[in-house]
Amino acid sequence: VPEKGFDVVRPASLNNPKDNAVMFVTEGYLQYADALLTCNDCLVFWPDAIPVPEIYEEKHAVIKCLNSKNGYCAFFRDNNITYYPPIGDFELVNGAYIAKTAKIGKECRILPGAFIDGEVIIGDNCYIGTGAKLVGEIHIGNNVVVKENTVIGADGLSTDRDEDGKALTMPQFGGVIIEDDVQIGALTVIARGAIDNTILHRGVKVDNSTFISHNVVLGEDTFVVGETIMFGSSSTGNQAFISGNSTIRDGRHVGIKSIVGMGSVVVRNVEDGAV
DSSP: OTTTTOOOOEEOBTTBOOTTEEEEOOGGGGGGGGGGGGSOSOEEEEETTSOOOHHHHHHSEEEEESSHHHHHHHHHHHTTOOOOOOOOOEEEETTEEEETTOEEOTTOEEOTTOEEOTTEEEOSSOEEOTTOEEOSSEEEOSSOEEOTTOEEEEOOOOEEEOTTSOEEEOOOOOOEEEOTTOEEOTTOEEEOOSSSOEEEOTTOEEOSSOEEOTTOEEOTTOEEOTTOEEOTTOEEOTTOEEOTTOEEOTTOEEOTTOEEOTTOEEOSOBOTTOO
């Protein structure tokens, strides 16, 4: 950012602001914009219709644009900046491809045909089934089960259209955090976060053939039954129960100990304890 005399070296969000980052603020999240006061020297894309407080302009370089999220995405596209996991050196261990830089705890069972990438950290006493693919930055706790042919760390589809109607994709920079005692069924996809991480807290159970998209956060001891889709940045409180073949819209929250019945389409937040 030559006019301000600093470099930007990472993406960041208002949930987790960082110095020298590229960020965006949308009209729907203006109430969180004071997070910009906790970091310095950022390139911030700001909605054109909203005046920029002077204190933000003093600390950062602010670019006003019609659609601030699209402006953020276009920055990475125009500068050809992406993040794909690097290709490292792998070892064939009992038929599984395991990167030499991966960190694997004690008493783990990794079956033939699994793929463990170089930025993966796995705790103790974990099971990784045959055909499972762990790609990118993934932190897995203890006593975690990942069943057969599941993919963790894939990019979620985070795509809008530019002013000409062409696809404008947000690059995916986040990772996946899976805490202790989580069980993940077969043929499930868990996408990495777009900026921050996708998080499955302790004791979560995710059934077969389920899709958990980018930046989803599942509260402790939540159950997600098979063929459910949780779109980007949706979340649950602790001990939520989402039954089979449900769809949770992006950004919606399912409350503590609430129940979402079979085949539901959730387009509004669900209060704690509700059915």
